[in-house]
Amino acid sequence: MPSFIIEGGRRLNGTISPQGAKNEVLQVLCAVLLTSSEVTIENVPDILDVRILIDMLSQLGVKTTRNNSTTWTFKADELNMEFASSPEFVSRSASLRGSVMLLGPLLARTGHALVSKPGGDKIGRRRVDTHIRGFQALGATFSQNSSNGCYELSADRLKGTYMLLDEASVTGTANIIMAAVLAEGTTTIYNAACEPYVQQLCRMLCRMGADINGIGSNLLTITGVDGLHGTTHSVLPDMIEVGSFIGMAAMTGSQLTIKNVSHQNLGIIPDSFARLGIRMEQQADDIFIPAQDHYEIESFIDGSIMTLADAPWPGLTPDLLSVLLVTATQAKGSVLIHQKMFESRLFFVDTLIDMGAQVILCDPHRAVVIGHDRNFPLQARRMTSPDIRAGIAMLIAAMSANGTSRIDNIGQIDRGYQNIDQRLNAIGANIQRVD
Numbered sequence: 001m002p003s004f005i006i007e008g009g010r011r012l013n014g015t016i017s018p019q020g021a022k023n024e025v026l027q028v029l030c031a032v033l034l035t036s037s038e039v040t041i042e043n044v045p046d047i048l049d050v051r052i053l054i055d056m057l058s059q060l061g062v063k064t065t066r067n068n069s070t071t072w073t074f075k076a077d078e079l080n081m082e083f084a085s086s087p088e089f090v091s092r093s094a095s096l097r098g099s100v101m102l103l104g105p106l107l108a109r110t111g112h113a114l115v116s117k118p119g120g121d122k123i124g125r126r127r128v129d130t131h132i133r134g135f136q137a138l139g140a141t142f143s144q145n146s147s148n149g150c151y152e153l154s155a156d157r158l159k160g161t162y163m164l165l166d167e168a169s170v171t172g173t174a175n176i177i178m179a180a181v182l183a184e185g186t187t188t189i190y191n192a193a194c195e196p197y198v199q200q201l202c203r204m205l206c207r208m209g210a211d212i213n214g215i216g217s218n219l220l221t222i223t224g225v226d227g228l229h230g231t232t233h234s235v236l237p238d239m240i241e242v243g244s245f246i247g248m249a250a251m252t253g254s255q256l257t258i259k260n261v262s263h264q265n266l267g268i269i270p271d272s273f274a275r276l277g278i279r280m281e282q283q284a285d286d287i288f289i290p291a292q293d294h295y296e297i298e299s300f301i302d303g304s305i306m307t308l309a310d311a312p313w314p315g316l317t318p319d320l321l322s323v324l325l326v327t328a329t330q331a332k333g334s335v336l337i338h339q340k341m342f343e344s345r346l347f348f349v350d351t352l353i354d355m356g357a358q359v360i361l362c363d364p365h366r367a368v369v370i371g372h373d374r375n376f377p378l379q380a381r382r383m384t385s386p387d388i389r390a391g392i393a394m395l396i397a398a399m400s401a402n403g404t405s406r407i408d409n410i411g412q413i414d415r416g417y418q419n420i421d422q423r424l425n426a427i428g429a430n431i432q433r434v435d
Helices: 022-034 048-059 087-093 097-110 129-137 170-180 196-207 239-251 269-274 318-328 349-354 388-400 420-425
Strands: 003-007 013-016 038-042 063-066 072-075 112-116 141-145 150-154 162-164 186-190 211-213 219-223 231-234 255-258 281-283 286-289 306-309 334-338 358-363 366-370 382-384 404-408 431-434
Touching: 003 388, 022 038, 022 048, 022 097, 022 170, 022 196, 048 063, 048 087, 048 097, 087 097, 087 112, 097 112, 097 129, 097 150, 097 170, 129 141, 129 150, 129 162, 129 170, 170 186, 170 196, 170 219, 196 211, 196 231, 239 255, 239 269, 239 286, 239 318, 239 388, 269 318, 318 334, 318 349, 318 366, 318 388, 349 358, 349 388, 388 404, 388 420, 420 431
Parallel strands: 013 255, 038 231, 162 186, 306 334, 382 404
Antiparallel strands: 003 404, 003 431, 038 072, 063 072, 112 150, 141 150, 186 219, 211 219, 255 286, 281 286, 334 366, 358 366
16 A cells, blocks of 8 residues: 655745546446446546446446547446345445445346445444435335345335435435436425535436436425436536635635635535635635635634534534644634544544644544644654545645655545645645555
């Protein structure tokens, strides 16, 4: 497994563009299974999770064509259902969390779906009950093989119904939508996730002939159709990368322009970083961050300590709390980071403490950060990336630290960030990739 060697203390300068959104592209790639016509997807990031999923689609019989570095065309006119039920398919799905979103399209298109208990980041319990209960409400039968952890679903024809989701799960909502668009009758989904990526999936499906109302709200009404046709779809810029670059600029005291961020789809993200005292300017669809020697965390109006907590959209995405936490270590002031959704995502703070950060881990969900105001820079260390988002937080910490750091297990970072070392080196970083 490769590692990063990072020379800390270097300021960045220039412009950088976010890649296509990882969380969106995994959804829309699964949606190509819903039609036998060609579907072209633009702005596809070249990251490990995407490569794994495209390879799985290819083995499922989908014809895949890479038109250029960011554009792919798919045609699922001859599905290989033998592979879809094979031990190899089950094994491959176990390595990728996004593989769970193959269930909805396969169930809707073929009446049968089999997938392993999905893998991905080890950030705590990530149940799929919302997905399964939604499919069952549509009329599917469900069984689980306790010996190998496989989930199996079958249905002659899904039938529309009303359902109230037990949680506003993004992947659960996307999966149920993809199953419902080909179901007989009308499906109503209440407490649906309404993240921009779910909105993008819905708009793509509507261009393919689906009938979905309420896009952008938590109440979706889907009238099933007999079939879908092809389309061309462009993936949004990755909001998590945008936030990562904001934190990176602040921690390294750099002047940076983030290009083409799709500002209207960033929601509360810029405001969350502004609460840490980071100055930003919106310039058309770009974000300009001036070099700042100091930034100060706000307090609430009553003088109490600032709290940053994740919440379903339009609240703050949990994927950025790791970046916000590490960025706060060099701010002036204190902040409580409250990670509500996952109970293991804050454990990487032990590494930051070893680097000299003042962080109190209250419990698996809450950490208090006492900012140094750059009076005590972080010190270089050797560390290991436990997941995608902690990995990028560690990279930001290393880029700001005194000395040369090493991050092992960077395959976790590669799962979500395309050529991150090359892109950052182009604007002044010194990151070497070694075996």
